[in-house]
Every structure is written in structure tokens, then in C-alpha cells.
Amino acid sequence: MLQKHFQMLARYNTLANRRVYDTCALLADEERKRVRPAFFKSIHGTLNHIMVGDRIWLSRLTGKETPFIKLDTILYEDFAELNAVRILEDRRIEEFAAELTEEFIKGTMKYINSQGKFYEDPVELLITHFFNHQTHHRGQIHDMLTQTEIAPPVLDMHRIINP
Known part of the structure; x- marks a missing residue:
């Protein structure tokens, strides 16, 4: 059942995210925002x-109007605010996963990407991408944290889900 897999x-x-944010909270704001050789330029940017x-x-997957936001937008300059919003967003994601149906998962979805290109893809693939995108970044x-004096957290799925 893919529903249970996506819920996991x-x-x-x-x-x-809790582990990453708890670790990042140990850094000074200047260190989180330090420009590094990374696509989104800093820990804070990423x-x-x-x-x-x-x-x-989540907007696309829930059928809501997708906001146009540049991919490198800094939504929250303040780390404490970003952390608080992250908690709420993660709750929304878990609620989304809890409401998934096999019928929805097996369907397709049409959308326009951030460059204005039209796509139609299997929902199963898009939900998988949604979670993979987070893991990737x-x-x-994690790599940028190794460039600081703070040790990065363990993020292995089997150590987090089944400690």
C-alpha cells in the first residue's frame, strides 16, 4: 500500500527536519547565512x-492554486520564524499523507513548473519526488554542517524511524 509508504x-x-533544525539552532545566525559552495548559497538559503x-x-498535490515563488526566495530571514513555520508545514505534510487514497495516488496530475512548462505526470511519481526533493536538500x-564546528545529525531513515 503506497498510502502507508508515503505516510512513513x-x-x-x-x-x-527536527534533527536538522535542532542542529542548525546551535549555529550563530552569521554561520547559518555564511555563503558556501552550495546551490542555494547557505544553510539558511537551503x-x-x-x-x-x-x-x-503541496499546493499542486492538493489542487490549490500554486503560488509563483522563485526557487531561491528567502521566505523567512529570521531563523526562529522559519523554524516555527517548518513545524507547521511538516504537520500539513503529515496530514496530506494521512488523507491519501489509492485512487488519487494512481492518477495523473497536470501542472505548470516554475519555468512555465506544462507537464502531466503520475501522482505516485510526483509524491515520491516531493519527499526525495527534501531529502536531497x-x-x-548536512554537507554544509560539516563545514562548521557543529557535527551534523544522523539522518539515516532506519535510525530515525526505528531508533
């Missing part, structure tokens, strides 16, 4: 990008 990924996402991606994909944050 939603739970993992929440728990992994945390914001994950939020942007989550909002875009958390991995980048």
Missing part, C-alpha cells in the same frame, strides 16, 4: 528553498 516518508520528513519547494508541491545542509 512524511513522518521521516518531520523527524529529519532551508528556505526546501520550504519553497514544499509549498509549491537536507543532504546538502
